[in-house]
Amino acid sequence: MRISLALVLSCLPLAAPAEEAPLSAIDWLNRPTTLPVTRVVPRGAVPGESPVADSATIPAVSVTPLGEPTVDAVGLLPGSVTGLPRSLWRDSRAEVLGNLLQARRVTRLPAMQSLLYTLLLAEADAPGDSGPGAPFLQARIDALMDLGAVEPAQALLERAGATTPALFTRWFDATLLTGDEDKACRALRDSPHLSPGYDARIFCTARGGDWTAAALTLDTARALGFISDLEDRMLAQFLDPELFEGEPLPMPPVRPSPLLFRLYEAVGEPLPTNTLPRAFAMADLRSTVGWKAELVAAERLARTGALPVNRLLGIYSERLPAASGGIWDRVEAIQRFDTAMRAGDPGAVARALPGAWRAMRAARLEVPFAELYGAELMRLPLTGEAAVLAYDVALLGPAYENAAITRGPAIAARAFATGVARGTVPAPGNDPLRAAVARAFDEATPPDDIAELVAAGRLGEAILTAMALFEHGNTGDTVALEQALSAFRALGLEDTARRAALQLLRLGMRG
Structure with a gap:
């Protein structure tokens, strides 16, 4: 099962706060009676049998809007896309599922990445023990962020409604990395009780243009001890950079929060993302970042399926390589191969394919490369070693079965792989x-x-x-x-x- 993340997803508004329990249309029904209840024994009743009720006190009634799913059930992909039933999670416990998600290590397993994305984004009934805190949704968001899939995580939270502090914190972090923080800041100004902390409140107040109120809030938070020394210094310099002109910045932590990351960037000292968790690489895809940093981030995200392959190709194709060696040689190889493919010249493709494939193997991006070019390569009349290599590429792409049917019989050296692709595996030998x-x-x-x-x-x-x-x-x-x-x-x-x-x-x- 292969689910593409290159989807145009509508972002729903934040859910409204929960309403009070509705009053009865007849208001005296809401008031428990204090009158004694006459006990009438019905004809045929067994003497001494317990009555149906001892009082007329109105019992507590829980109210759930009809047709409105719990937050833990929210997804981006309907069952018609995933092929999975709505009961996928229903009979499991949220804690068990969260632990299983946390333990997954799929960074070098493209087929498992694809399956995991399908599970994380699927619309399905919530686990039976799901509560108002949406623990399973939190676990799904954390798994997406670990893969670097910040945009799907943000879209999922916007569809669910980040109406609890835990969900809002995750949404705020995601928007800081995608550059959509103004959206989260507007929501925070409307619902300040969702604030992850004083640092977020101060940052958003300043982003809203009220620098005086932000400075006063910082003074208050400092006096009450509600922010760390590092947050205090970075926010103070963010609000009044001239006050610290010429002074060195404090050393950043090994694992900064997304807000600290953005504060260092705002005061002119952006932090490199290559040593930070993968989600931070999303920040290097913005137009304010240099091309090399964008290339490194794009490859890092593509390895876990967090970046659509067409976007990766677009970044590779932005301009001509600025130098040689390392990533620049890879860019040149891909550009040369892509030019040959667009021209439809079998000879040029045969010459460019080995270099492009070596470059993709060095970057561990063989499967994204196959998704881009595998099916197209099968339409070209390649021969010899180029034909075998093209077939190898196609077997790693989504059209592997069609490639096995049309080209597999002619490539005896790949008989076993051809059988796997067609679901009829031949004798394996001693391997x-x-x-x-x-x-x-x-x-x-x-x-x-x-x-x-x-x-x-x-x-x-x-x-x-x-x-x-x-x-x-x-x-x-x-x-x-x-x-x-x-x-x-x-x-x-x-x-x-x-x-x-x-x-x-x-x-x-x-x-």
Whole structure:
């Protein structure tokens, strides 16, 4: 299953605060009676049997708007896109799901990345123990941010409504990295009780143009000890840079908050993002950043599927390389290859393909490259080594099965991979990896623990457990690999199983 993140998503307004319980249309029904209740024993009743009620006190009634999903159920992708049922999470516990999401390590596993995005963005009923704090939505947002998928995280929060401090904090952080902080600041001025802290309130007040009020709030927060010394200094310099002219800035923390990151940038000392969590790379895609930093950030995000491949190509194509060596050689190789592809010249493509493929392998971007060019390469009349390499690329792209049907029979050296792509695996020989893949495709039988989860209606939990098995199998445990692939196929995730197997076969174990 492959879900593209290049979607145009409508951003819904923040949800309104919860209303009070509605009054009855007949107001005396809201007042408990203090009159004694006459106990009438109905005809045929058993003597001594407990009556139906001891009083006429109106019981408490919980009110839920009809048709309005809980926040934990919000998603960006409907079931018609994901193919997953609405009951995906319903019978699981939010804490268990959160722990499984937190443990996922898919940065070098493109097929697992795609599946994880599908799960994180799916519209589905909330876990049974979901509460007003939306713990499962928080866990999904944290997983997206860990992958660097800041824009989907922001869109998900805007659709859900960041109406609790925990959700608003995550939304505020995301907007600081995408450059949409004014949107969050307007919401904060309307609902100050959502503030993550005084630092956010001061920053947003200043962004709104009220620098005097921001300075007074900073003085108050300082006097009450509500901000750290570092936040105090950075906010003070942000509000009045002339006061600190010529003074060195304090050393930034190893893991700054997005707000501190933006404050350092605002006072003229932007922090490099290559040593920060991946989500910070999103800030380097803004037009205020140099091209090399943008290129490095784009590749970093593309490795986890957080950047659409067409956007990656657009960044590669912005201008001619400014130098040689390193990333500049990669840009040149991609530009040369893309020019040959657009010209439709088989000879130029055959000459440029090996260099472009080596460049993508060095950057660990083989799968994004295959998504861009795999299907197009199959339409060119390539021969010899270029034809084999083009087929290898196509097997890593979304049109792998069509490539296997049309070109696979002519490339005997890739017979096993062709069989995987078509779902009919030939004899594996003595290779342990191929043998594990062959057994998985011979019989789709999930391990007992995953079968039990499915029987209990905990499908999402079963999929995450199978992903954990595949991650372990990727380190060289062929038994775990076989079990994971079998589980995917048994769960109806045939595309995931085939793509995962092809990526292992063509790219090797990458733990």
